[in-house]
Amino acid sequence: MRAWRRVTALARKDLLLEWRGRDALVPAASFGLAVLVVLGLVWGGSPEAAPPVLWLALLLASVLAMGRSAEREDEEGTLEVLVLYPGSREDLFWGRWLALCVLLLALGAGLWAAQVLLFNAPTRNSTTLLLVGLLVAVGLSAVGTLLAALLQHVRAGRLLLPLLFLPTTVPVLLAGVRLTEAATSGTPAGPWWGVLAAFDLLFLLVGPGLFEVAVEG
Amino acid sequence: MVRAFVVGGTAALVALGLLLGLWASPPDAYQGDYVRIMYVHVPAALASYAAAAVACGAGALYLQRRQPLFDAWARAGAELAALFSGLTLLTGMIWGKPVWGVWWAWDARLVTTAVLFLLYVGCLLVRGLADDPERGRRLSAVVAVVAFLDVPLVHYSVVWFRTLHQGPSISLQGVKVAPEFLVPLVVNALAYLALLGLLLAERARLARLEWER
Numbered sequence: 001m002r003a004w005r006r007v008t009a010l011a012r013k014d015l016l017l018e019w020r021g022r023d024a025l026v027p028a029a030s031f032g033l034a035v036l037v038v039l040g041l042v043w044g045g046s047p048e049a050a051p052p053v054l055w056l057a058l059l060l061a062s063v064l065a066m067g068r069s070a071e072r073e074d075e076e077g078t079l080e081v082l083v084l085y086p087g088s089r090e091d092l093f094w095g096r097w098l099a100l101c102v103l104l105l106a107l108g109a110g111l112w113a114a115q116v117l118l119f120n121a122p123t124r125n126s127t128t129l130l131l132v133g134l135l136v137a138v139g140l141s142a143v144g145t146l147l148a149a150l151l152q153h154v155r156a157g158r159l160l161l162p163l164l165f166l167p168t169t170v171p172v173l174l175a176g177v178r179l180t181e182a183a184t185s186g187t188p189a190g191p192w193w194g195v196l197a198a199f200d201l202l203f204l205l206v207g208p209g210l211f212e213v214a215v216e217g
Numbered sequence: 218m219v220r221a222f223v224v225g226g227t228a229a230l231v232a233l234g235l236l237l238g239l240w241a242s243p244p245d246a247y248q249g250d251y252v253r254i255m256y257v258h259v260p261a262a263l264a265s266y267a268a269a270a271v272a273c274g275a276g277a278l279y280l281q282r283r284q285p286l287f288d289a290w291a292r293a294g295a296e297l298a299a300l301f302s303g304l305t306l307l308t309g310m311i312w313g314k315p316v317w318g319v320w321w322a323w324d325a326r327l328v329t330t331a332v333l334f335l336l337y338v339g340c341l342l343v344r345g346l347a348d349d350p351e352r353g354r355r356l357s358a359v360v361a362v363v364a365f366l367d368v369p370l371v372h373y374s375v376v377w378f379r380t381l382h383q384g385p386s387i388s389l390q391g392v393k394v395a396p397e398f399l400v401p402l403v404v405n406a407l408a409y410l411a412l413l414g415l416l417l418a419e420r421a422r423l424a425r426l427e428w429e430r
Contacts, residue, residue: 146363150356155346164339164360167332168367171374178378195374202366210359213280 003094006087010095014069015102024068025103032061032111040118050121051180055173057115058108058136063162065103066144069096070152079215089215090208093145097207100141108133125183132179135196139172142203149214171199227411234260234408237401245398254312256401260409261308262330265301267413268294269333272340273365276358285428286421288354293420295340295361297413302334325375332371336364 018024035057043049073079082092112129115121147164151157175196182189238256245252272294279287309327310320321327340360347353 146359150359151343153348153352154343154356155348157346160339160342160346163335163342167335167339167371168363170328170332171367171370174374174378191373191377195370195377199370202370206363206366210280210362213355213359216355 003091006091007094011098014099024065028061028065029110031064032057035060045119047121050115050119051177054115055176057111062104062140067148070148089212093208093211097141097145101137104137122184128183136176139200142207146207146211149211171195227415230408230411234405237404242401248316251315256405258308260406261301262305263406264409264413265298268298269365272361276361279358289421289424291358292424293417295337299337302330305330328375329372333368
């Protein structure tokens with residue numbers, strides 16, 4: 001089977017299981033909504049507060065979502081079988097990464113809509129925002145796929161995930177906030193497209209190789 | 218023989234650094250005696266970056282070759298990166314309170330050092346909490362590599378986040394260092410790097426003994 005077929009088959013498997021069980025998206029989206037409400041309450045629901053709150057909520061909610069695929073495979077013991085199939089193990093990374101990208105995009109879209117309603121945030125330049133969301137999802141999924149696989153066989157791994165994930169993704173959070181502000185209020189975007197692209201590129205380059213090391217044995 | 222020479226030389230260099238920093242250096246016109254904290258703070262920061270680089274390099278080599286030697290150095294590097302970045306944060310705060318008036322400022326360097334500290338603490342936790350020691354070695358090497366590659370990005374994004382929004386209230390960039398401060402600083406930096414090298418070698422030796430046991 002060619003590599004892209006393996007990748008899409010794996011992503012399809014993850015998304016299908018998610019669609020049937022909805023055990024990652026629903027808890028993560030509910031948690032993200034809770035973060036939006038609590039932060040809005042504390043900071044006051046002005047439109048200026050919306051971009052940081054949106055991306056912070058997505059970042060925190062994605063921590064819940066990203067461990068699920070690895071966990072499912074652990075529960076069912078499917079990883080061993082997947083590793084035994086012919087072909088590169090990097091495809092396992094790309095499959096999970098693709099599924100997580102789709103999941104995070106859906107999560108981001110939901111939180112964005114909630115944030116528009118709750119914070120009365122402007123909806124200008126939504127195509128630019130979609131592009132920002134796409135780049136953020138790509139970067140977060142790359143880090144998330146790698147870290148989730150890494151922490152699968154570590155005691156208290158679920159607790160360590162945010163400790164490693166949140167500091168690592170600081171550039172994504174900051175870039176997301178600034179680019180959203182730029183899109184909705186017309187301030188200059190500065191170097192942030194570059195920061196986001198560099199982050200995505202870095203983790204897409206090192207992610208697959210390090211993932212292989214994490215899932216072996 | 219060589220080891221005694223290295224230990225003696227490092228001790229002498231650290232003592233010389235202390236002497237220069239505590240007595241030879243004049244108090245600063247604005248900061249007074251607080252400037253002496255700089256002689257510990259800046260070298261500790263340098264040592265933490267150097268230790269992180271060692272952890273990353275040795276970790277990458279371990280992932281490639283799987284030899285105990287590289288793991289020992291990666292382990293030593295990660296522990297010392299956490300130690301020296303923690304020291305950097307601590308001394309920075311002690312200096313910041315009297316000079317800046319605050320314990321903490323959201324300056325890019327502070328945030329970067331805090332991120333470095335957190336990631337290397339995570340690296341040590343992953344090693345300690347892994348199911349079996351071999352997995353711990355592998356996974357902590359992965360974290361060390363990821364952390365080292367990510368830290369420059371964090372640094373620049375924090376610089377831009379603060380400056381584009383509301384210029385940084387305090388920046389060290391404008392400070393010119395006069396020779397009477399520069400000499401103790403350089404001597405202390407060399408002393409800390411020598412100390413780092415010694416601690417790395419000793420920790421790596423200990424790690425290899427543990428491995429053989």
